[in-house]
Amino acid sequence: MRAGSKGVQQGMTLIEVLVALLILTVGLLGAAAVQINALKYTDSSRMTSQASFIAYDMMDRIRANSGANYTVTPPTSANPGNARDQDLYDFTTSIVNFGGPTATGSITLNQRVYTITITWSDARAANTANAQRSFVLSSRAAVDPVVMP
Numbered sequence: 651m652r653a654g655s656k657g658v659q660q661g662m663t664l665i666e667v668l669v670a671l672l673i674l675t676v677g678l679l680g681a682a683a684v685q686i687n688a689l690k691y692t693d694s695s696r697m698t699s700q701a702s703f704i705a706y707d708m709m710d711r712i713r714a715n716s717g718a719n720y721t722v723t724p725p726t727s728a729n730p731g732n733a734r735d736q737d738l739y740d741f742t743t744s745i746v747n748f749g750g751p752t753a754t755g756s757i758t759l760n761q762r763v764y765t766i767t768i769t770w771s772d773a774r775a776a777n778t779a780n781a782q783r784s785f786v787l788s789s790r791a792a793v794d795p796v797v798m799p
Contacts, residue, residue: 690774690775691775693774693775694772694774694775694783697748697749697770697772697783698783698785700748701748701749701768701770701783701785702785702787704741704744704745704748704755704768705766705768705785705787706787707741707744708720708737708741708755708757708766709764709766709787709789709791711733711737711741712737712757712764712791713791713792715733715734715737716791716792718733718734719734719759720734720737720738720757720759720764721757721758721759722734722738724738724739724741724742725738725739726739727739728740738757741755741757742755745768745770748770749768749770749771750770750771752770752771753768753769753770753771754768754769754770755767755768755769762790762791762792763788763789763790764788764789764790764791765786765787765788766786766787766788767784767785767786767787768784768785768786769782769783769784770782770783771783
C-alpha cells in the first residue's frame, strides 16, 4: 500500500474471482449441452441416411428383377439360387443390422407403384423410450406401357 491510502483496494477480491468462475462454468455447461444435442441429432440423421440407402438399394433390386413379386414375406435364410428371396433376405438383414432387432421394413405394391417403408427406434434423439422414425420410398418399378388409340 501507498502512504496515505489506507482504504484503497488493489487487485481482485475472492468474491470477484468466484463470480468470474461461475460465469465461466455456466458458459462451459451450455457449450457441453449444445455438443450433446449435436451428437444426438447427428446420429439421428445418420440413421435416416442409412435407411434411405437400404430403401434405394432395394428399389434398384426390384427394378432389376421386375418380373418377381417382392411383396411376399421375406425368407429367414439366404437363398442365392433365387434372386428375389436373396434380395428380400438382404433387405431384412440390412434393416436389423442398422436399426437393431426392433427395426422393420415392408414392401407394398399398389397400381405398379412400390412403396418401401423402413421403421426404427429413434429414442436417443427424441429423449423418449418409444420414439419411432420412418423412411418411406415410393416409385414405379417399370415404365408404363404405351397405349395406342
